[in-house]
Amino acid sequence: MDKYEKVIELAKRRGFLWPSFEIYGSTAGFWDFGPLGTALKRRIKEIWIDFHVIRGGFYEIETPTMCIEDVFVASGHVNNFADLMVECKKCGEAFKVDSAMEKCPECGGSLGEVCAFNLMFKTSIGPGSKRIGYLRPETAQGMFVDFHRLLRFYRDRLPFGVAQIGKVYRNEISPRQGTLRLREFTIAEVEIFIDPRKTEHPNFEDVKNVVLQLYPAKEQLSDGKTLKLSLKDAVEKGIIKQQFVGYHIAQIQLFLLEIGFSQEKIRFRQHKNDEIAHYAIDCWDAEALTDRFGWIEIVGIANRGDYDLKAHAKHSQNEMTVFVPYDKPITRERMVIKPNMRAIGRKFKDNAAKVTEALRTLSLDQFEEGTIRVGDEVIPLTKDLVKYELVSEEISGERVLPHVIEPSYGIDRIVYVLLEHSFDEEEVEGERRVVLRLPPNIAPIQGVVLPLLSRDGLDKKGRWVERSLRKNGFLVDYDESGTIGRRYRRHDEIGTPFAITIDHQTLDDDTVTIRDRDSMKQIRVLIGDVPSVMGELIAGGVIFEKAGTLI
């Protein structure tokens, strides 16, 4: 078994992940999150929200997963969001065309014509088939379509950002990578609308020394080496094209470290010219190192430029610009024309008033186009009819079409990779010990309460500890079956970081032991202090080796 198989075996057996619809034979691209997988995923989502919404200041919104056709006609998905596909003439199996295939990889049959297959799921809204609906392949379009509402919420000022976590759907032709290529999955995206002339980030100083492992397009085409650079250097050398994008690349790394990634297993790979979307200005993938699949994308960040807003503005006939006031109004001199009353009077007599009126409405440009029509008469415009005058105008600002920076996280892949990175096996006293070394802040079950015996009042004390932890918001388990060693192993395997054991000493002095999953060390604490000690342990505020002094 390779690591992928070991992780998936554990994930299925213990309730992290399993294929959907198993009793009906399953279908590729659909996986369920079981009780532990959902708890793990929920923690990651909670930290994502805390990082981006609470601390980051981007409000979250929620738009439907089903969209009307207009949205994806405008965005280009209806025409372009497709993979090339080929079907085997013999067995009928469909394949995504990745490279030159001649014979069916399943049965050796000959293949049909290559055609494009749109990856959006299509349906009809309401009775009949006249109103087409698509399941969104990204959350982004829901935010672009809401641009006016969001701009107003942010009181008409750039930059602003909005976040969204939700399901997206891609009707893959024949997904073959287990949990890593899903047809329905969860992404967490931020769309940051910026003034394209202001690509410096106000808080760049805070993160400029963050060291990144970068794999720029140039290195991919030459020596294949990654570069270790501070963000500041990467931006100054022009490898990352803008400070604003650079700031958010650093934020992606900080978030990934916060949920337990180690820096050596993350790199940022720049899109090469042949893969970058035609409209995008700069794109990077945060990639994580996996055992079977090598480096895989877990987060993407794109500078989408003005592509999306322009597309929706055009398709919906709504302007999607922002009025950006100048710091102080500027004064501009402009040449204008004014009717020369005397010359007009001389030349047009009875029609003079009408000609004067017509000239008043003309701009300089229009005047120079040559003629006006007064009644049935076409009058050639000659310079003697007007006076040229310089006037001063005060201009308070201008309308700007924002650019969009978009960090986009694949939450399900992050869940899988964290499981794989945490998976560890070791020999302890001649036995194989499997441990998921998940950081305490993301572990699905944060603590397990273990009465040494299920009698003598140990069980009652145990239930009391369980309840006090639940009341304080901890997701805990209670387990009284089997030997204590077996119960420790059971929880090591699912990554429970702390085990609270109720023993006979508990009955004497109201203390319990807390065992640390990784060091297997134990401390004793007062039973009433368990919730607060757990809080500190999970927040990482207490180093376990020192925690022994807490009693």
Add this chain to the structure above:
Amino acid sequence: MDKYEKVIELAKRRGFLWPSFEIYGSTAGFWDFGPLGTALKRRIKEIWIDFHVIRGGFYEIETPTMCIEDVFVASGHVNNFADLMVECKKCGEAFKVDSAMEKCPECGGSLGEVCAFNLMFKTSIGPGSKRIGYLRPETAQGMFVDFHRLLRFYRDRLPFGVAQIGKVYRNEISPRQGTLRLREFTIAEVEIFIDPRKTEHPNFEDVKNVVLQLYPAKEQLSDGKTLKLSLKDAVEKGIIKQQFVGYHIAQIQLFLLEIGFSQEKIRFRQHKNDEIAHYAIDCWDAEALTDRFGWIEIVGIANRGDYDLKAHAKHSQNEMTVFVPYDKPITRERMVIKPNMRAIGRKFKDNAAKVTEALRTLSLDQFEEGTIRVGDEVIPLTKDLVKYELVSEEISGERVLPHVIEPSYGIDRIVYVLLEHSFDEEEVEGERRVVLRLPPNIAPIQGVVLPLLSRDGLDKKGRWVERSLRKNGFLVDYDESGTIGRRYRRHDEIGTPFAITIDHQTLDDDTVTIRDRDSMKQIRVLIGDVPSVMGELIAGGVIFEKAGTLI
């Protein structure tokens, strides 16, 4: 404007809710949650999880919103999940048939034939149309399909429950109730699998005195009065048919009170015989009182019996029972037959061995059916061929098909109703003051930081307070534009419970004021204490009138 209109006007203008796809003309049944609506909805979901998963002990799972056809063929949705529909022959408009309609309500045209319209959105999975997918109209089926995995996770013991929050979809024919009738919405469900012979709830004592406003089927058909009863009385009188269902009705009420409902605006209405699903044993709706729509369902609770597991067992050919061991094995005496060798020898001679062998495999029932075939010969079974013997058997337990209790919460309706119930208008100093009296634990923005001036260092102190609150997990806003009175009003209107004002005294003694939205009273606290005081205020641990002593 009635209250619905007032609430929706506020919701749209301030960023709680607005119709989806507005720039493309919108489509009935789809609404976006804006920044404040999403924050409000997130808090309700968080409290729901805390209540049911953390404190309640039901693990959460996540199954796909898109399901393969088998799932809904088995559940009956493909055949039965439909509304009656009629189309206008003149204008083509489609209508749900609610009552006797003769002419089109839109144009007065004549109507076509009534037909059934299935309310599931249908699509195809992968290329071609051979694999049908449906968007789920409830999360429940995902849990039933996972029954074996879940049972194993819970170590083969009943009762157990699993929770799920997620999107569901109903392709309404022509939804006409704004945010209250959506085609895509969020529900939060628990499926509790119980032993049908054990309908008493182990923690019934904890909630037996909870007083409920009940509207039983009988009262709906007679005097139309609701009954105020303790849970205990309601169960004893047989109005609520089982303790287990009663326990969860009380839990629903406790949850609704926790997120801010007042008890007078909640009632539990029992399904009448003509509306209850044919398989269900007892069904109740928790209804909330609204201004325009009267009592509307916000939560349902159903005892689904064994309908779903039986249906999936049949369709998938998988047994879906639980082996329930007896407390101690029981011994049962059973009559068996044994071949009477001597009689057989006499009667069948050469064939005696074969007849003996055939008789050994027969049960008593089979023996009494009458004949056996030995070779080509049919032998009538007569009593003299066997001896009857009583044997003792030890039986350790039996297989049980669980029943399912399902509380199901409509999260989007709860959001709307809480907005409506919180909406308040009053005259203050001759001005109209609109206040959303949302409880602090669900208010989208928990506090707003207001520097009296945007200079003199007040802004810097303000930003410091904002950051310290965000670091501590509070969703706060910072607002320095306009008069302080106008800023208070702006936040009263969106329900921000606390306003932290930085004034000149802050520069002298590092204190700030905290203003309570509802009483408009203020207290002064040390700037460094703001996060902890906010925590206590939001948790409701400090009555504001007494909080003045905190300084």
